[in-house]
Amino acid sequence: VKQSDEEQEISPLHLSCQNGNVQILELILSSINNGSERLVYANKPCKAGHNALHFASLYGHIECVTTLIEKYDVDVNFRAPTDGKTAFYASVEGNSKLFYKINYFHDLFLCRGFV
Numbered sequence: 001v002k003q004s005d006e007e008q009e010i011s012p013l014h015l016s017c018q019n020g021n022v023q024i025l026e027l028i029l030s031s032i033n034n035g036s037e038r039l040v041y042a043n044k045p046c047k048a049g050h051n052a053l054h055f056a057s058l059y060g061h062i063e064c065v066t067t068l069i070e071k072y073d074v075d076v077n078f079r080a081p082t083d084g085k086t087a088f089y090a091s092v093e094g095n096s097k098l099f100y101k102i103n104y105f106h107d108l109f110l111c112r113g114f115v
Contacts, residue, residue, distance in 0.1 A: 009047040010055075017052040017068070020061035025052070029072055042072045049080035053087040 016024035032038040045051045053074045056064035065087070068074040079086055 011041075011044070011046065011052075013041065013052050014046055014050075014055050017056035017061060017064045018059050020056070020059065020064055022061075022063045022067055025064055025067060039073060042068065042074050043078060045078075045080060049082035051075075051078055051080075051087075053078070054080060054085075057087040 010018070013025060013028050016022075016028065029038055029042055032041055043051050045054075050058075051074070053065065053068050053076065056068060069076060076088065077086055
């Protein structure tokens with residue numbers, strides 16, 4: 001049974017990523033002036049344990065995924081505490097193009113020693 005947005009306690013950022021609205025995503029994150037606070041908010045999971053990147057990946061929104069990773073340094077290796085899945089796995093369920101995009105970023109992080 002899928003939980004409602006209210007039960008998951010998802011943020012406006014999560015909703016914008018779920019709906020593929022990169023303009024709202026940008027508006028929300030650019031309004032947080034402190035870089036470290038912005039990064040914390042961008043990576044913050046909902047009650048079900050999924051962050052903005054999970055939502056964008058699951059629903060197949062490549063532009064949101066790219067923006068979150070390239071512009072806001074969202075952690076591609078973040079694992080949802082509820083199911084242990086990264087956005088990489090969510091993309092498999094959502095969209096094959098995203099699977100390859102996230103796989104590229106994951107491999108890039110491996111090469112740079114971040115994982």
